[in-house]
Amino acid sequence: MRRVDRARGAGATGSQGARGVDYGQLSHPFAPQSVFSDDAIAAMHETALKVLENLGIRFLLPEARSILAAAGAVVDEDSQMVRIGRDIVAAALATAPRSFRLRAAHPRHEQVYAPGRLLFGGSGGCPNATDAVRGRRPGRLTDFEEALKLQQHFDVIHILSPSAEPQDVPVHLRHYAMMRSQMMIGTKPFFVYARGRRQVADSFEMIRLALGLDEAAWQDGVWGKTVINSNSPRLIDVPMAEGIIDFARAGQLTIITPFCLAGAMAPVTVAGALVLQHAEALACIALAQLVRPGAPVSYGGFSSNVDMKSGAPAFGTPEHLKMQIGSGQLARLIGLPWRSAAGSAGNAADVQAATENIMGLWGALMANATLTIHAAGWLEGGLTFGYEKFILDVEALQTIAELCARPEDTPAAMAYDAIAEVGPGGHFFGAQHTMERYDRAFYVPLVADLSNFGTWSEHGALTATERATAIWQRVLAEFRPHSGAGDVAERLAPFIERRTAEGGASPSDS
């Protein structure tokens, strides 16, 4: 098995290793919190089971209906509705794994995916990209690759996400470019879009080729992951069901994420939106477990509210946070690791967008989400990936990562001798205790400027958003491909050439 770049660190890290804080491997610092009573959570679970049993879910893919029917679900082929009994759900929850390892091209970037772990992902699924230099534009492959470099650079981003859609690459060839770029640039856990069976098969093959995985190594763990969004309410479309089935068969990860916007695709109440989310997630988890008991799945919730004036999705709102925390309670009830999301609805990398994202990040902390995606760079409710926004959000993520390391609690840290050494009204700048520790005592900000108003004004009175431009520019300018990139390119080239000659693969190709 040829894993890239095993011997040395892959690119720059953005970590603060000297301080003993490993941004790359985090566990939750705070106990999970609740917004519902245990009784209410149990009632919501029960209501979701009733939705599945009595009302059912519409699966557009015949194979999905067949699999569920074979397990005893009641299927109406005319309406494509599948009513799923609680026994099927219970069996699925019994086989779904509580913990598994996300494999990565670089072992340092592998992650245990389990309750209590804290993983962050950047923006996913943005059709546009924007920055202060080049403006807002439809996503291009260069934007997609730059976003990957930013994600790879900062240790506090734990997985790779498709931040900007490369719209300049035709759809039937796009997955070749996206997978190739990921593996040329990144050594963190890869994503795969579930856009049809042939694209998924191609993508899996590219991972095996690029990493030199034989069948045993491929089966050894989770090398690819995808997000499954139900079409709420109660509809699973063809590519999503195909994705669940194909990923489960291959032992790869589906992150089951209903997108339940309260007041639009879901009931207007927090509890009602969560009941719908829970029912849809359980249905998809059941399908995955029927395909392959033990297949890695993640519970997921991306429920929030809509703005009742515009119908636009809102993020970082009180209702969003309550749904995050309630989702965490539901995930704990069924014992599964789970994915949440932050993000912002704001149209610019401004205080609104910062507030929305940071509130969502804290919601994810209170909810003990295993994975929080859209945690950096997500503007306009996901329509645009922002370069400055990404940098600004990383500052928040690094601050949170620092909280995962407890402060030193030795007698030396309590500093009685230093306090004795410095007289009343004196200062500790020159104290021995300070001199021994000052260079690693504090987090060094990425964007924050702590100079006074005069100095800050003399340097141009730049806002944090303005300062962020030079930071992403520097990261991109200094980015160096990992040592295995040339090797990856060489191994992928014949496959991409052949498949391109064969006409590539459209999302509808099976």
Next chain:
Amino acid sequence: MRRVDRARGAGATGSQGARGVDYGQLSHPFAPQSVFSDDAIAAMHETALKVLENLGIRFLLPEARSILAAAGAVVDEDSQMVRIGRDIVAAALATAPRSFRLRAAHPRHEQVYAPGRLLFGGSGGCPNATDAVRGRRPGRLTDFEEALKLQQHFDVIHILSPSAEPQDVPVHLRHYAMMRSQMMIGTKPFFVYARGRRQVADSFEMIRLALGLDEAAWQDGVWGKTVINSNSPRLIDVPMAEGIIDFARAGQLTIITPFCLAGAMAPVTVAGALVLQHAEALACIALAQLVRPGAPVSYGGFSSNVDMKSGAPAFGTPEHLKMQIGSGQLARLIGLPWRSAAGSAGNAADVQAATENIMGLWGALMANATLTIHAAGWLEGGLTFGYEKFILDVEALQTIAELCARPEDTPAAMAYDAIAEVGPGGHFFGAQHTMERYDRAFYVPLVADLSNFGTWSEHGALTATERATAIWQRVLAEFRPHSGAGDVAERLAPFIERRTAEGGASPSDS
């Protein structure tokens, strides 16, 4: 007793009463968290006691030394050092009240000050003010008054704070103007600056006059509060000690707040800074309780770190949050309500300043701080009160306030019937369940703009900071004095006239 405006609400509220959320009366939604083990916290308390016993605190005020000496503390009059035994501290902690009521001109604005309660205060102690229309300037009485109007307007601000120092009023007359403006504009709990005995006496008298309190009513509760900052390390200056003594004698509240900047006025470690903070706080609490057992005191911590390059104080950093949470643990150990602070070091109402303040707000939530001041409008580490910043921070505070109300958990909220009503792939906009609730289902943002990029661009592509200008302008334009304002002015006029004729009171007047 003539309390102003008892019959009707005082001014606009900024609350979302229709949704059943009372921003004006909050309790913590989350369980207090820890960054230190219980053993470490006990060791830090013990180390602080050792600091007090063996190293001592320097009290510049002879009366403070006498009071402590009379209780058995070891005083060295040459060095002004006071070594305080643990028996004195234990006795103080036995008499310090765990809970008391902050009285206010309007009963609706009274607050219970006790562990578990959640109170926010705006910026305090800023010499400058800034806004997008008039720029940055030294604080004037008009700025001070406008800041009071903003604080009074929003229900999520629970106490009044001196946000901008009225530097255009001479120091010996300034407290008359500040107290008069507060009582003309505000009906929330008042602040009093501890700037010398005569100013404190004048301020107390003005509260009694304005509210028409006889001696019994005055003694009935806490009508005035002040912040006591020690001059860390281990120094209590004359006006601070006078403040502790005079407020305790009058049964008014001292909020004891060492300002321990790790690496500057305190040890560079989180644990060391907290040990110093704790020792200084305990010394001041002991003095207050010796003056009058049972006098209302608040434990307080405003420890953070300095930027080691510039020496500037930092806020919202990981170290700040760890010190907040550790302070909460120390406060819980001694059983007292306590005050924390948020705020920002940023020079503009930008993403840096937003990130810093929101991180500090969440630190206060994790720490279960009773009162969090500097929670809105605090720029430049407190050197400037920002109007736009205040509005932007209120959005964050209102979001947090909303989290204090749990979501509805009835069967109706769980929405089984609504889910049954809406078919797969449909939407809930027109569902009966939605129609019955949509107008009060979600928080309505103050600043956030949820329109799409096109609409937002057509409306000028304003950032949140730019939008905030119109909001504070509207609040100030629409602000109406409370119904008792004329009465207050009339009752205070003769006193102010007489005291002005007598020469006012300088901070050194006793």
